[in-house]
Amino acid sequence: MANYQADVKALLQHIGGKENIRAVSHCMTRMRFVLVDPAKAETDKIEALPSVKGTFTQAGQFQVIIGNDVADFYNQFTAFAGIEGVSKDAVKAAAASNQSLAQRIVGTLGEIFAPIIPALICSGLILGFRNIIGEINFFADGTQSLADISQFWSGVYNFLWLIGEAVFHMLPVGIVWSITKKMGTTQILGIVLGLTLVSPQLLNGFSVATATEIPVWDFGFAQVSMIGYQGQVISAMLAGFVLVYLERFWQKHCPEVVRMIVVPFCSLVPAVVIAHTIVGPIGWKIGDAIAAVVYMGLTSQVKWLFAAVFGLIYAPIVMTGLHHMTNAIDSQLVNLYQGTILWPMIALSNIAQGSAVLAMSVLQKKNERAQQVNIPACISCYLGVTEPALFGVNLKNGFPLVCGMIGSSVAAVIATSFQVEAYSIGVGGLPGILSIKPQYWLGFLIAMAAAIVIPFGLTIAVGSRRLSPVDRGLDAAPAAETAPTTEPEAAPQEDLLVAPLSGKVIPLSEIPDQVFSQGILGEGVGIDPTGNFVVAPANATVSSVIEDSKHACGLTLDNGMEMLIHVGMDTVAMKGDGFELHVKVGDRVKTGDKLITFDLDKIRAAGHPTITAVVVPETAGRTLSFETGMDAQAGTTPIIRFE
Structure with a gap:
């Protein structure tokens, strides 16, 4: 020790x-x-x-x-x-x-939406694809779409709505489930409550505005409207918290001998009643009001100011984690206005920050070490994942972040002036155009051009003055002084480490955690796992594990180097659920020996990235080379070499 x-x-x-x-x-x-x-x-x-x-x-x-x-x-x-x-x-x-109260509310909101976002993104892409094959008239002099002239594509167009409807119409089910999961209460009760909000017995929430008559439950002394809450966000959240606090109350005050019977009944039944009579209608009005204010800001005479401010501050908002609150607003806009003007500006912000990184790549094209971060960060940012770019490049250097913010602001003003709308939340960055309604593609393309050209040009202009020749790779960094020695130079040696788990190997900079992506803990790679176990990448001694969370393992290799294998990001919060540890500190392991077994579905359901970090904290002056961009097999595929 x-x-x-x-x-x-x-x-x-x-x-x-x-x-x-x-x-x-x-x-x-x-x-x-x-x-x-x-x-x-x-x-x-x-x-x-x-x-x-x-x-x-x-x-x-x-x-x-x-x-x-x-x-x-x-x-x-x-x-x-x-x-x-x-x-x-x-x-x-x-x-x-x-x-603060606001920070706690936003943090809770982010944790509620995190498990739902993959479904929203998937459905957004599907709606974008349906848009291309069924809504854009490419054929017969602009009078027919692909679905109109092909029975196959017509079938695809209709079939894909099955998924789109499941996500957006049934969104309250996912929200209430996620709330019960986050708050630690019974998740199946949350699912049942969510289903009562979207039951086919009710008038579909999307049809309320055009309905000539709304059915009711008639109790003699009172009538309750039989309205469904399809696509409603605020109503579902309020209903979910009512259920959570009812269950907590009965868990605390109910004798254990009858708890199994009393708690579910006395929690679920009142929650359903309150949801349909009080919080459902209130949440509907609140959601409509918030969406109306945002929509008014984006369509009013001062929409340019609203857009300019939002485009300017969105990247810093992402760095604080507060950007999760926009998911609820986007969802409400889609429900109320059949589209969202907010999402296109988010996609443009991704592009602007990626363009600033692209400029840094050009400026530092001769700096090989910087390029190992710049290039992957630029690609991931253009595909909508901004954290590697924000934390690994732009925030680190300062001026690229500001240049990206300026470009994002201008692009947002352009998009808003064209009233660009998206069908729904989708993939950000360049693929974001798939979510845009076709009549707004030209406006979005012009805004995209601004989001690319302005940050790129500004970053080049500022960086050519701010970056030193060493930073740009034009001059070699001064060599560190070394103590004289009479010892003969050791012969070069090379150690090979194989992949500790199966999956796609990615550069360290693409890991969605700034501590790993910035190389703070050392050099290494990330692996997007396809298997469910971790093995020793070489002969080693287990140097550290965490008994309660079981999500990571430290090794001391036989060559004296150390290695850390960290399964998923923030998985410490799972407290070991879905993980099994097969070793303890001091155990000797050989290449291929099993270290950890994990459940990918549980990690995803908990809302955590499954990307696994494989890091060498200290290199002791030796050069490391990495094999990335390939599919590796646990225990066999070489991924790291020590030279």
Whole structure:
């Protein structure tokens, strides 16, 4: 065990002392603090400590990145400070108290929508494809679509609506389920409540505006409208929270002997009644009001100002995680106006930030190390995944982020001036055009051109002055001084590491977590898994595991190098559900020995990325080369070489 006493003592001092620590825990790579006064943390001094690889604050937690040895560091820190660590759930709960009400609401909203977003994206693409084959008249002098002239494509057009309807009409089911999952109550009750909101016995919510008569339940003393809540977001959320708090109340006050019978009945039945009589109609009005305000802002005389501000600030919003709230607004706009003007501006913001990275790629074309980050980040950003570009390139350099924001603002104004609408939420970036209604394609293409040209030109202009020749790769970086030695130079040696799990190997920069994508924890690759187990990539000794979450494993290879394998992102929050650990600290393993088994479906259902990080924290001066862009097989395909 390494001795971290000097760093432990310094960290405690720079973090504001024992009295400034409300709670502390750790995961596989980071110390997680909840501080009484976060302003007392001297981040510059903390990051200067030899054991610390970086710091950042997220969701009310001050996180100090240590790496593989975090467990040893944590034990020495808590012993020296004379404090007891707590569970990660307790840290999370304590961190919530450091957040404002607005931050907690937005954070909860993001966690509710995270598991639903893949379905929304899929359905958005499907509606875009249906648009191409059934709504655009390419044939017979512009009078017929592909579906009109082909029975096969007509069948495809009609069949695909099955999926589109399932997602958007049945959206309340997914929302209520996600709320019960997030709040830790009975998920099947959430599903049943959601189904009562979209039952075929009710008048379809999309037909209410044109219905000549609305059916009712007549109870003699009162009548209740039989209206469905297809596509309604706010109503479903309010109904879900009513169910959650009813169940929590009865769980607390009901004797255990009859809890199985009383709690479901006394939670679900009142929740359904309240949903259809009180919160459903109220939520409908609130949702319509929010959507109307946004729609009015985007169609009013000052729509250019609304669009300019939104385009300018959307990228910083993404970096804070607050962008999840736009999903609810988008969904409500689609429900109320059969389209959304907001989504095209989001897609344009992706393109603008990607164009700034493209310019950095041109500026740094001779800087091979920078290009390992720039090129993958640019591609992923143009495809709608912005985090690698934002955290790995633009925020790191500063000026590309601002240039992208300016381009996004201009593009948003152009899109709004053409009143560009999307059918629904879809894939961002360049493929975002598939979600755009065909009559607005020209306006969107003009806005896209602005989102590409303006950030690219500005970044080139500013970067040619701001970046040093070393940053651009025009001059070699000054060589580090080395101590003289009389020892003969060791003969070069090469060690081969095979893939620890099956799946597509991607560059480190594409991992959707800034700590990994920026290389803070070391060099390596990511793997998008297709299998369900992790094996040893070489002969090694298990150096670290986390017994409760079971989602990661640290190895000390026989050549003395260390390696970290981290399954999924933020999977520590799953508390081991869906994971099985096959080794313990100190175990000897050989290449191909099983380390961890995991359930991909459970990780996805929990709303976490499945991308797995394979990282070498310290290279000891040796050069690493990586094989990426291929499909690897666990235990056989070479992916990393030490030279």
